[in-house]
Amino acid sequence: MSGILNSSIGRKFAMALSAFFLMIFLLQHFAINILSVFSADAFNEASHFMGTFWAVQYLLQPVLIFGVIFHFVMGFVLEIKNNKARQISYAKNNGAANSSWMSRNMIWSGLAILAFIVLHFIDFWIPEINTKYIVGDMSGMHNGEFRYFHELVEKFHSPLRVGAYVVAFVFLALHLLHGFNSAFQSVGANNKYTKGLKTFSKIYAIGIPAGFIFIALFHHLTGH
Amino acid sequence: MNLTLKIWRQKNASDKGKMVDYSVSDISPDMSFLEMLDVLNEQLIEQGEQPVAFDHDCREGICGMCSLYINGEAHGPDRGVTTCQLHMRMFKDGDTITIEPFRATAFPVIKDLVVDRSAFDRVQHAGGFISVNTSGNTIDANAIPVNKHDADDAFAAATCIGCGACVASCKNSSAMLFVGAKVSQFALLPQGQVEATDRVLNMVKQMDEEGFGNCTNTGACEVECPKGISLENIARMNREYLKAAFKG
Numbered sequence: 001m002s003g004i005l006n007s008s009i010g011r012k013f014a015m016a017l018s019a020f021f022l023m024i025f026l027l028q029h030f031a032i033n034i035l036s037v038f039s040a041d042a043f044n045e046a047s048h049f050m051g052t053f054w055a056v057q058y059l060l061q062p063v064l065i066f067g068v069i070f071h072f073v074m075g076f077v078l079e080i081k082n083n084k085a086r087q088i089s090y091a092k093n094n095g096a097a098n099s100s101w102m103s104r105n106m107i108w109s110g111l112a113i114l115a116f117i118v119l120h121f122i123d124f125w126i127p128e129i130n131t132k133y134i135v136g137d138m139s140g141m142h143n144g145e146f147r148y149f150h151e152l153v154e155k156f157h158s159p160l161r162v163g164a165y166v167v168a169f170v171f172l173a174l175h176l177l178h179g180f181n182s183a184f185q186s187v188g189a190n191n192k193y194t195k196g197l198k199t200f201s202k203i204y205a206i207g208i209p210a211g212f213i214f215i216a217l218f219h220h221l222t223g224h
Numbered sequence: 225m226n227l228t229l230k231i232w233r234q235k236n237a238s239d240k241g242k243m244v245d246y247s248v249s250d251i252s253p254d255m256s257f258l259e260m261l262d263v264l265n266e267q268l269i270e271q272g273e274q275p276v277a278f279d280h281d282c283r284e285g286i287c288g289m290c291s292l293y294i295n296g297e298a299h300g301p302d303r304g305v306t307t308c309q310l311h312m313r314m315f316k317d318g319d320t321i322t323i324e325p326f327r328a329t330a331f332p333v334i335k336d337l338v339v340d341r342s343a344f345d346r347v348q349h350a351g352g353f354i355s356v357n358t359s360g361n362t363i364d365a366n367a368i369p370v371n372k373h374d375a376d377d378a379f380a381a382a383t384c385i386g387c388g389a390c391v392a393s394c395k396n397s398s399a400m401l402f403v404g405a406k407v408s409q410f411a412l413l414p415q416g417q418v419e420a421t422d423r424v425l426n427m428v429k430q431m432d433e434e435g436f437g438n439c440t441n442t443g444a445c446e447v448e449c450p451k452g453i454s455l456e457n458i459a460r461m462n463r464e465y466l467k468a469a470f471k472g
Contacts, residue, residue, distance in 0.1 A: 094296030
């Protein structure tokens with residue numbers, strides 16, 4: 001088993017495992033965010049739980065950060081290696097004849113998502129960590145009420161930020177439209193039992209980003 | 225048909241190479257693509273120029289020798305065919321056709337459109353076989369019962385002719401469809417089980433050492449493969465590899 005990450009298939013496998021983890025995380029993130037549309041209290045309670053429960057903070061959060069970093073660093077490593085595998089390009093290449101735009105441009109959709117993650121960290125994660133672990137306020141309160149919902153709505157006032165979020169989620173959808181199914185192929189799950197996954201992957205790849213876009217637009221347009 | 229051809233010309237492996245334009249006329253739509261190149265070469269020889277070097281052998285889609293990247297696709301725009309089976313009726317009078325060698329670091333150009341695909345041979349040597357005692361008491365393979373579904377899948381994998389279209393079409397120059405087919409062909413049959421672990425580990429190791437890229441599952445290889453080798457073979461190779469790697 002040693003050196004599995006040095007092999008092409010081992011790297012594919014690791015890439016797929018980190019992708020699975022990130023896709024499960026995304027689903028969980030969406031499940032909590034969508035609460036904000038229906039109930040500010042429910043969103044506050046869920047956010048406070050996620051922000052203070054030890055297992056989430058000290059176990060899942062480090063794994064998530066590692067997963068994100070591993071996924072994009074390995075993405076870059078693979079891109080560099082793959083470029084080396086063809087040093088002279090074709091004068092004429094008709095990629096559209098045999099593969100989807102999404103599958104050929106994972107590096108670009110991935111970079112767009114990475115840029116979004118930076119923005120997202122500046123918007124939410126860094127202030128959250130600062131409040132909890134630098135200032136030391138674990139209460140989650142603001143003027144006697146939980147601050148999470150208030151912070152969320154405030155962030156979505158700016159049309160520029162909402163626009164950036166919408167564009168980022170379109171890229172996320174493009175990334176997932178190839179990545180979801182690709183991850184299953186990489187772990188060897190492509191046979192007669194997994195044919196139904198293709199439909200499910202499309203529903204997930206379009207549904208989850210569309211849901212996030214809906215949440216951002218909902219708060220922007222309603223102002224609450 | 226009258227055609228303009230843009231062809232990669234390269235004197236030898238160390239030459240830089242360039243695209244050169246040629247014109248051919250009175251090409252029959254019933255000619256194969258290689259016959260059209262034969263016409264061009266006759267013309268070049270008559271003019272005292274060097275003919276265009278290209279690989280070919282059986283000219284009936286079996287040997288896997290012919291290659292060529294035609295108008296941006298391996299073996300040209302038709303599906304399920306090699307270049308020798310590609311007919312000029314796929315093109316229109318007045319067309320400009322771009323003809324390049326298969327491009328991959330692991331497939332260096334030898335001359336013009338001819339590339340060295342011996343990397344595939346080395347991958348095969350690393351494990352694409354079964355060791356059978358041929359001392360005279362060999363058991364007939366047909367005496368071993370094989371599930372019909374597995375036999376069909378093994379046969380489908382074995383139809384790979386090793387032409388390299390998968391590598392040429394892949395944006396990463398990955399050879400996983402080829403290696404996947406060769407691993408699957410044996411992984412599906414009882415005769416392949418004894419050496420299964422070493423086979424997949426050694427073939428993948430050799431594939432990586434040859435400088436092929438990493439598969440990102442674009443599926444271009446499956447579409448361009450003249451023999452319709454399925455992506456399921458790559459998934460099977462992944463399973464075989466992971467099973468072998470975790471076993472140690």
